[in-house]
Amino acid sequence: MLELQSLYRHFGSLKVIDGLDLSVAKGEVLGVLGPNGAGKTTLFNVILGVLAPTAGKIIFEGREMTRMRPWDRCRAGIGRTYQVPKPFSNMSAYENVLAGAVSGGGLPLRQARDWAMEVLDLTGLDHRTASPAGSLSLLDLKRLEFAKAIACRPRLLLLDEIAGGLTDYECDALLEIVQTVRKQGATIIWIEHVIHALRRVATRLAVLYGGAIISNGAPDAVLADPKVREVYLGVEA
Amino acid sequence: MFEPKAFWTVAMGRGLLALGAAVLIVGPALFSIPQLQLLTQFLSLLVIAIMWNLLAGYADIVSIGQHAFVGIGAYAFYGFAVFAGLNPFIALVMAGATALLFALPVMLVIFRLREAYLAVGSWVVAETLMLIAGKLSAFGGGSGVSMPVSVVKELGAQPALRYETIYWLSFALAGLALASxxxxxxxxxxxxxTAMRDxxxxxxxxxxxxIRSRILCFLWAAPFLGIAGGIITLQKLRVAPPASFSITDWTVYVIFIVVIGGIGSFEGPIIGTIVFFLIRQYLADIGVWHFILLGVLSIAVILVEPRGLWGLLRRIVPQDLIPVSHAPPRRRRAQTPDADKAPSPTL
Known part of the structure; x- marks a missing residue:
């Protein structure tokens, strides 16, 4: 579904993504791990067109989208959530989701209204539809990030540390949404530091370090990989 | 549901807006010619403020060259009405079309810039157009030229009738700007x-x-500004580069109006225009101090509430007076997804 070919992103002499090759198959849930500064969020920003790659190709569903604008990538079927929620603060939760449904989702307004309500139900925000997004709690903001992304009807969903800063209970609530979306067939790439959350849904793990993938495979095998334990978990090989 | 007090604030606000609209509708029967001229100025400035708010408040096009399109409209109106001999009403439409036509190349230049560069770029474009207007000898060069009496009389044989016609033109333009x-x-x-705004x-x-949203807003605003320029020319009965392309009148005051009223809201430009005219009318006697007051007031409002006076009022008024936002539907759909109506997240 998604192929990253020899991807580079440099900021001056700093090589944040350095010759990365990665492919994600349809229906997979790929967990991406890596210490802070490994280039995880930069990778998302390059996939989504917020940052242009220094070199390399991004191919989604057989179509090259390396130079595409972020909104075109969204309309092509790639949705995202932000690590730090970016709500449209002066709009209600419903309008936040409606904006995704009419823009990225490409739905006519009438149909988008129904879809937005359905997504709010799915993400557990049905009780906060009329609340200004700026007044929501952290958990509800994370739910809203999810809802906005789902409203765009993505086939590939990029989740950026959605479990960060949440209690176990809150984390479980979000995992339920991830599971639901996954069961409906979405392909997911999920950057996360909360490994126990990731293990519950990821079908594959990839560990990013120094701008490249140092380990990639079944979750148990990757977490047992001595290189991973050394650079990420701080355990000597 | 709102508390009763909150409900009444909305009802009162909407009542005031309706009352204001009603007063404007019966304006010619109620007011003297000078008062009608003042209301014409009010409505023209309201149109310009609505358009600047659309650009700066929503599309993040913080232009300080909006006076360019008012000036282009003024000169185009004069050209079509005087040189081409068109009926003034048709000349006004042509003024809007000319502004739209000019917006295309201007957009290609200034859309290559962002933020402060865009602001300065738009200003430079406007000043350049003003200098070019000053070189047009047919339009009186730098000192401008008056409208011929024959053209003015097409709006009405008597001055009272003419002012009334010009008033209705500005009323129609403001109504069209607000409604559209x-x-x-x-x-x-x-x-x-609205999402872009946030x-x-x-x-x-x-x-x-x-990009498409910015282009749409820019092209949306241009004809309204052009027609406003034509109406302003009818009021002033002359075109001249410093007046038709006045940065103070058509950009600086407009920025003040939108900022003080509430940038990025539909009500903001309306409130701002009312406040601006109240200050100008009732405090003009204190001379330059009324400009200082305008400046102090806008700074104070920004410091207290960046969303302007409407932002302050929204603390007690729980919803839009002019409902541009979307309320969640009251009747909920059945929980079972219907593939025909609500597509699955994964398609």
Whole structure:
């Protein structure tokens, strides 16, 4: 579904993504791990067109989208959530989701209204539809990030540390949404530091370090990989 | 549901707006010629403020060259009415079309810039156009030229009738600007623009085409500004570069109006224009101090509430007076997804 070919992103002499090759198959849930500064969020920003790659190709569903604008990538079927929620603060939760449904989702307004309500139900925000997004709690903001992304009807969903800063209970609530979306067939790439959350849904793990993938495979095998334990978990090989 | 007190604040606000609209509708029967002229100025400035708010408040096009399109409209109106001999009403429409035509190349230049560079770029474009207007000898060069009496009389044989006609023109333009911008903001495009207002990168990530939205707003505003320029020319009965392309009158005051009223809201430009005219009318006697007061007031409002006076009022008024936002539907759909109506997240 998604192929990253020899991807580079440099900021001056700093090589944040350095010759990365990665492919994600349809229906997979790929967990991406890596210490802070490994280039995880930069990778998302390059996939989504917020940052242009220094070199390399991004191919989604057989179509090259390396130079595409972020909104075109969204309309092509790639949705995202932000690590730090970016709500449209002066709009209600419903309008936040409606904006995704009419823009990225490409739905006519009438149909988008129904879809937005359905997504709010799915993400557990049905009780906060009329609340200004700026007044929501952290958990509800994370739910809203999810809802906005789902409203765009993505086939590939990029989740950026959605479990960060949440209690176990809150984390479980979000995992339920991830599971639901996954069961409906979405392909997911999920950057996360909360490994126990990731293990519950990821079908594959990839560990990013120094701008490249140092380990990639079944979750148990990757977490047992001595290189991973050394650079990420701080355990000597 | 709102508390009773909150409900009454909304009802009162809407009542005041309706009362204001009613007064404007019966204006010619109620007011003297000077008062009608003042209201014409009010409505013309309101149109310009609505358009600047659309650009700066939603599409993040903080232009300080908006006076360019007012000036182009003024000169185009004069040209079509005087040189081409068109009926003044048709000349006004042509003034709007000319402004739209000019907006295309201007857009290609200034859309290559962002933020402060765009602001300065738009100003430079406007000043350049003003200098070019000053070189047009047929339009009186730098000192400008008056409208011929024959053209003016096409609006009415008597001055009272003419002023009334000009008033109705400005009323119609303001009504059209408000109604069409309201429809725009209620549409799918408007939802995207509102998202852009709150977070541009976030809006792009959910599929809002930022470039197309900016182009639409820019081209949307231009004809309204051009026609406003034509109406202002009818009021002043002359075109002249410093007056027709006045940065103070058509950009600086407009920025003040929108900022003090509430940038990025539909009500803001209306409130701002009312406040501006009240200060100008009742405090003009204190001379230059009324400008200082305007400046102090706008700084104070920004410091207390960046969303302007309407932002302050929204602390007690729980919803829009002019409902451009979308309320969640009351009747809920059945929980079972219907593939025909509500597509699955994964398609």
């Amino acid at each position: 911008t309201f429809i725009l903001m209620r549409s799918r495009v408007g939802i995207g623009l 977070d541009e990168e976030g809006a792009g990530a959910i599929g809002v085409n930022l």
